């Protein structure tokens with residue numbers, strides 16, 4: 171199968187937002203009450219898309235390797251964690267206010283004039299802390315203040331010793347985690363790109379001091395390849411090293427994997443060399459020993475950490491934007507999402523030619539067979555042509571059609587390929603293998 175090409179290079183964000191809503195990928199949160207700024211709900215297809223992104227990441231990081239284990243830490247942690255990590259003191263953005271309409275902006279995201287009213291007078295920047303605060307327990311006083319985590323990483327650092335001793339992993343090894351994080355962003359926006367509640371996929375790789383630079387390079391290349399493997403076009407990705415003045419407070423060196431979104435380049439993932447900053451900070455504040463004893467070299471040291479940190483929501487948006495295409499003209503026009511088969515919310519759709527009762531029992535049997543092995547959808551409404559278009563628009567790689575020949579003549583079905591729209595006929599008892607083969611070929615063709 172030849173690589174998948176696109177008819178259009180890029181689309182605008184409104185088109186993606188429209189499709190996301192129309193097809194049930196993403197809805198405005200609290201919509202019936204007028205919406206809550208920068209929060210989004212993932213619908214039936216969006217949740218499958220994001221789940222696939224997370225599952226593929228988990229598979230690549232944890233299941234397919236022997237040197238990384240997973241964990242799932244609490245969102246609420248002792249405030250001491252955020253004191254030690256530097257988030258209470260340093261997790262800030264510079265905030266300015268428009269002198270005319272009083273809108274607030276991040277100083278480092280600001281042009282010359284206010285986007286809202288065009289004024290060019292702004293207040294002096296002041297540091298605004300991004301931590302979300304709440305209270306634990308019934309008394310809302312200073313002693314009850316607690317924070318929603320702004321990154322999943324700290325839950326890993328504070329469990330370094332628990333995980334290392336229970337798994338008996340030797341350095342170098344990693345701990346991966348997927349979960350929600352919260353930041354009171356000054357300027358959220360661009361749909362699900364920058365929100366105040368989002369999901370992260372983070373892996374902390376603990377290594378020997380001195381080997382950190384090499385591991386940093388390794389994880390930058392790995393991350394870049396990961397997006398390409400799952401279908402993002404290589405020319406829409408770039409690696410950008412941070413300038414010294416944009417490094418996070420914990421980092422000795424960071425690189426972003428960026429995607430060329432409809433509005434320009436945007437960060438999908440940051441790979442940072444966090445040195446021994448976090449473990450040392452927790453050793454100091456908690457008094458607990460978080461060092462590692464190397465039996466071979468007979469030496470004890472505090473490991474260095476290299477961290478690939480990715481956003482699940484942003485990545486889902488990049489997968490959607492990158493897959494988007496419009497082909498043909500007039501009546502032949504179709505919108506298609508060229509998703510990689512492991513990212514597509516639905517892998518195989520089963521479509522009886524019509525609702526005729528002669529077809530129904532076999533169509534149901536085929537659906538049961540398919541859904542045992544693939545994420546499948548059954549649809550018998552409207553004309554077959556419309557149903558193909560609907561599956562194209564949600565990026566379903568393969569459609570299986572049950573027709574009258576199936577039940578009257580050959581006990582075979584048609585498989586239609588989303589990208590070429592070609593159809594082949596296969597016997598039902600060879601269907602599983604035929605679908606496996608076609609999806610395997612598509613995986614190859616999707617490599618960006």
Ligand code: GAP
Pocket residue numbers: 320321322323353355362363364365366367368369370372437438439440477479480481482483484
């Ligand atoms: N532990 C390191 C860390 O959190 P980060 O670069 O601040 O690093 C990692 O965040 C990733 O999390 C980002 O590359 C991005 O994909 C995602 N992310 C961060 N803030 C986000 C936000 N407000 N909305 C959506 N995703 C966000």
